[in-house]
Amino acid sequence: MFIKYDYEEEEKKSGLKIVLGLLFLILVFGLLTFYWFVPRGGVYFENVPAHSNFSLGVSASMQFYENMRFPEKKISYKIDDCSLQKTYNMKQAFEFIEGDTVLEFYEVLDDEDILIICDETREMNGGLFIAGEGGPTNITQGGEFNIIQHGQIRLIKESNCKNPNIAIHELLHVLGFEHSLNRNNIMYNITNCDQIIGPDIFELIDNVYVAESLPDLLIEKVSANLEGKYLSTNISIRNIGLKDASDSKLIIFVDGKQIEEVEIESMQMGYGRVLMFSNIWISQLRIDEIEYEIRTEFSELDKKNNKIEIKIGDD
Ligand SMILES: [Zn+2]
Structure with a gap:
């Protein structure tokens, strides 16, 4: 499955950023003046996070099939022919998922579980450019689990966000996750820097990897x-x-x-x-x-x- 991005939107945003930056400076000076001359009370800014869960109230299954997982929680990867920036983004994405789940990722030279390739071509889909693509390439149906034996990621656009959102999105596809209908969720099909991973994704990953890797x-x-x-x-x-x-x-x-x-x-x-x-x-x-x-x-x-x-x- 691929994720798309709005090119014009992004251009508009960088223009908007400069304007917002200026407004912010004016605000800071204003507030300083306010603080120096009216030194009583306080001014608080509160950052209320948007609802970021995978499902929007409706209980939707988050994965392509039930209980999708790799055989082991240690998953290998190989990055093939990617720019320094994309390689860095991908490694950051691995660290990001590792930081909040039981999963561990390690690099190998061959026989990898996840292959990451890169591509600069600008492809369109449904009027939007494709930012990346990813998913499991080999799934074996087990008893309780649908076992992912191989996955692939294609990074097309470099991420301009603080977090490597495109790489994380594609990695989550490889781990079995579908698209979310919530535009605040990282699995929404049009990328934007403010999207985050809801805690429900981390919970599902940890649950599905509780079982030890054993035959049956x-x-x-x-x-x-x-x-x-x-x-x-x-x-x-x-x-x-x-x-x-x-x-x-x-x-x-x-x-x-x-x-x-x-x-x-x-x-x-x-x-x-x-x-x-x-x-x-x-x-x-x-x-x-x-x-x-x-x-x-x-x-x-x-x-x-x-x-x-x-x-x-x-x-
Ligand atoms: Zn996608």
Whole structure:
């Protein structure tokens, strides 16, 4: 998603700044005079912050999908061919987010989580110039989380603001955030220097990164067919966690008695596998239930989903 800026508006603003500067000086002299000659009481200026929350009262989801996050709270980045100013803006943006959340960003030479590229071309969209672009480029659907495996930012316009608002805006897109309809929020789709990050963005980031980066093997589906004393069964397993799973074991029990044990080789996050067994000889005459269990030697997000049982009806 991209963010736009109003070029003319900006020109107007710098003119306005000079006028405001002069007015300010006049005001300061005025106030000094006031202070020296009328030394009683006080004059207060109060800065009331504008409502800056992501949603304008309506409860809107802030991310493109539910619970979007990178696998780890330490996220790597690479800045490719950017001017000193834009590189500085980007690094400031990382520090900004780091300062108020559990996230940590670090620079790498390759195999980065976030790639930052720069571009000077002036592109228009909907009558406004594009200031930057950013978003996740690879999302894997997990169980509880939608896992961002890679993101990209394209910085086009250098930021003239005190805070690197464009870089922060694009970084928040990469972290899964959508546009806000609140013009005071940094995620509004037209940039301006007064926009700020509402506390709700920081809260959501910290919440979604509470869970440790662990794998989570799940028995998704099983089917079994018994013919005489021979059992055939299929088992679908998936890693719905935040990390690749190393080797584990699948054990099958028939009425509490172990009848099969196989190795499950390592499984990447988001990936699944179907195990098929045919004609396992069962000594019993009748079966009540079959139980399937994945045993791991590593921690998982959830161990409860490692077991499933099916009842075999009388026929
Ligand atoms: Zn945007």
